[in-house]
Amino acid sequence: MLPESIGRIENLRVLKxxxxxxEKLPSSITxxxxxxxxxxxxxxxxxxxxxxxxxxxxxxxxxxxDCIRLRRVPVGIGKLIRIQKLxxxxxxxxxxxxxxxxxxxNSEDVAITGIGHRMMHPxxxxxxxxxxxxxxxxxxxxxxxxxxx
Numbered sequence: 001m002l003p004e005s006i007g008r009i010e011n012l013r014v015l016k017x018x019x020x021x022x023e024k025l026p027s028s029i030t031x032x033x034x035x036x037x038x039x040x041x042x043x044x045x046x047x048x049x050x051x052x053x054x055x056x057x058x059x060x061x062x063x064x065x066d067c068i069r070l071r072r073v074p075v076g077i078g079k080l081i082r083i084q085k086l087x088x089x090x091x092x093x094x095x096x097x098x099x100x101x102x103x104x105x106n107s108e109d110v111a112i113t114g115i116g117h118r119m120m121h122p123x124x125x126x127x128x129x130x131x132x133x134x135x136x137x138x139x140x141x142x143x144x145x146x147x148x149x
Contacts, residue, residue, distance in 0.1 A: 064088035078102030
């Protein structure tokens with residue numbers, strides 16, 4: 001567990017939590033205005049990101065590789081215009097969560113999972129413009145089975 005007091009470290013630029021059993025980040029992390037690098041790789045227990053993560057305007061790298069329990073990325077993630085690496089993107093099924101069109105134009109390495117009906121709406125797919133992302137080097141897509149009842 002990361003303490004709420006982490007938000008008081010105003011000049012924190014790099015936060016490496018890779019390979020930890022963290023399940024949830026404290027909401028105070030969204031006040032770290034100078035954070036440039038957030039490493040959550042292989043945090044297998046991580047289930048969500050705080051919705052205020054979009055306030056981290058200087059964030060350039062968001063490492064989420066192998067965060068297999070992460071179920072969605074907050075809506076507005078596309079506002080992080082300095083992102084160069086967002087290596088795991090989970091689309092959501094409601095208005096509260098990001099859709100594929102929010103992928104950063106600067107990302108080099110992306111794995112997209114949770115692809116479902118809403119996430120793959122033709123308008124969102126067009127807005128994503130994956131073919132025009134000049135820096136994109138590697139792309140992995142994972143579809144979610146559609147269950148109708």
